[in-house]
Amino acid sequence: MIEAISHLIHRDYPAIVKDFVKLGFIPDGVNLDPILPVLAKVFDQALEGGGAKNINFQELASDLAQITFDYPFRIPPYFALIIRAIGVLEGIALVGNPDFAIVDEAYPYIAQRLLTDESPRLRSALRYTIYGKSGVFDAERFIDVMQAFESFITAAKSGGGEDLKGSMAELGIITNQSEYLLPGFQSLIPQQPQPVETRAALGFLLSDKGSFFREFLLDEIVKGIDAVTREQLVRIMSLLGVQNAIASPIFGMVPTIGRFRPAALIPTITEEDKVILNNVQKVLEFLTAGSSLSSTSSQALNVPQIIQELLPVLPGISAKVLPDVLSRLSSR
Known part of the structure; x- marks a missing residue:
């Protein structure tokens, strides 16, 4: 069903x-x-x-x-x-x-089953819900599923006046994971006096229960890193006045060899990249909204503050995810 x-x-x-x-x-x-x-x-x-x-x-x-x-x-x-x-x-x-x-009332339960059930059929259904027939990541669907999941967590914690038991009760509260660091490096990571308060969606993605969801989102993470990097390079080149690769004195020093052209050194931003960048912004704004990591509605997203507050919990995730991310980046 x-x-x-x-x-x-x-x-x-x-x-x-x-x-x-x-x-x-x-x-x-x-x-x-x-x-x-x-x-x-x-x-x-x-x-x-x-x-x-x-x-x-x-x-x-x-x-x-x-x-x-x-x-x-x-x-x-x-x-x-x-x-x-x-x-x-x-x-x-x-x-x-x-x-x-x-169906709307049942959707929080459906989202919880999709995100936490380990059955191959439901995992396939989760991927399909986010990617659809086209196989393209849909940030709106992702946010829709995660919001429904948060509704389930809220209802489960408050229903019948009893708190949700087990590991699901800890979602939204991320504890320090500096034990993953090499000896001597713990002092370099700022220690939070209290666990970081986040929305349940981010807590789930950083938890052991979110490992499968993180796994199939890795390709989107890699695409996002690639698109953001090229966007920043294009902006830097624009600031340096490198608008025309052939006319620019910098690229005029690069000899033309066979089919190689200096223009090939300038990164390009495709329509797909624009969609990916838009998805990255939507997902980041959603995951950091309504928590101690978010800014007020009148302020822009404070990325440095978010990174600073999440530093204590990133080592554990990096140990699990970073090698795969680097491998996929190198293959692009």
Whole structure:
């Protein structure tokens, strides 16, 4: 079901039809081609109200039931009970709140499962949720999932008046990790008198539980470093007056050898780089917002302060991530 919701978010109807086979709605071996356009029409209508999170579950279940009369599509007995229970709960909620959406309310739990479940299928669903059909990192989807995860943490800590137990309770509080440093280097790292208070999303990414998520974000980190570096080089060259590589006295001293041209020494910023830089800014602003690492709403992002406050916790992460980052950078 979680896989189906991740496909629904991206309107990947061919994948949703296959999900229905896994869930028992469509028998194995049935030709899916005639069913696909019908299901696509049903879900297009359901998504008109503002996306997957705003689906009316009762209306969707009614539309799916109609398909059973004309196509080899059935509602499994176990799911009929689920539909009845969810339909009753949704109906009660809609009386009190006309804007209630069952998927939106369930999304924090879905995000928690996607981020913490080690099953290969859910890890694949997490990657798909962030990257979609195009395979391109979507910063908005990333932020959406992490915000939902934070909502789950908040609800779990406050629900029933009991605190969340176990390692999940420590998310958002990052402790000193200077033990990863070589002897004698501890004194070079400023020690925080108290643990660094961060938002739960950043705490999760820096925790052991976030290792898988960090792993598949490494490519984005490398792309971001590469794009930021070239952007800074372009700015420096612009400040030095190196606008025209051929006319510049600096590049005029570089001989032309065969196909080699001095202009090749100037880094370029592509449209993809601009998207990556925009993603980096969005993710950094999100991860550092609403915590002791963030600036006020009227101030710019204080990168030096962020680095200064995170220094005590970076060694442990660097020991795990830095070798892989350097390896991927060298291969670009």
